[in-house]
Amino acid sequence: MQDSAQLPEIIRAHVLISGRVQGVGYRYATVDTASQLGLTGWVRNLPDSRVEAVFEGARVVVEEMIRWCHSVPPAAIVQEVVTEYEEPEGLRGFEVK
Structure with a gap:
């Protein structure tokens, strides 16, 4: 059993992905992969043809x-993948918005 000093640091990454990323299964592949990795958060298409995602979990996994x-x-x-780190919100599950 780990003591709390050894628990992984939880971080939140807000990610904007540009290129040909809509209409190619990107969001659903993101949900599958993030869920397999045990991350929480969400992913959605933006009107400017980018994909936006939030990932919360252990730093190494994010x-x-x-x-x-x-x-x-x-x-x-x-x-391009642009990443900003934010304060984790303690999200549950991973979904397409």
């Missing part, structure tokens, strides 16, 4: 998810 955002799904063409 950073893995941000790296994932650069690379998949195969039909997507990611041009």
Whole structure:
């Protein structure tokens, strides 16, 4: 059993992904991957054709998810991933908004 000093630091990343990321299954692949990693948060399309997402979880896992955002799904063409770190809100589950 871990004592609280060894618990992972929980962070929140607010991510904006631009490129060809709408209409290619990007949001649903994001939900699947984030859920598999145990992250909480949400993902949605923006009117300017970007995808916006929030990931909350252990720092190492959130950073893995941000790296994932650069690379998949195969039909997507990611041009830029902009990340801002915010105060975690303690979200539950991961959903498409």
